[in-house]
Amino acid sequence: MAEKIVLIFAAGISILFLPLVLFEIAVNEYEIRKAQGRLKPPTKEEWKQL
Incomplete structure (x- = not known):
């Protein structure tokens, strides 16, 4: 029973942290x-260089 609670708790924390x-x-x-x-966006001078 305790393992289930820990699993649910861990899943909840991971969902919150995602x-x-x-x-x-x-x-x-x-x-x-x-x-x-x-x-x-590039300036006019940068466009001339491209």
């Missing part, structure tokens, strides 16, 4: 792109 982890990954992606300068 959106947090996904949000963290999304934020990391955003930070990487911002650092690489890929977030903002």
Whole structure:
């Protein structure tokens, strides 16, 4: 009986943490792109170089 309670508790915690982890990954992606300068659209000078 106790094992079932622990399993349900662990499943509940993992379900709660899943959106947090996904949000963290999304934020990391955003930070990487911002650092690489890929977030903002290219300026006219950058278009001429392309």
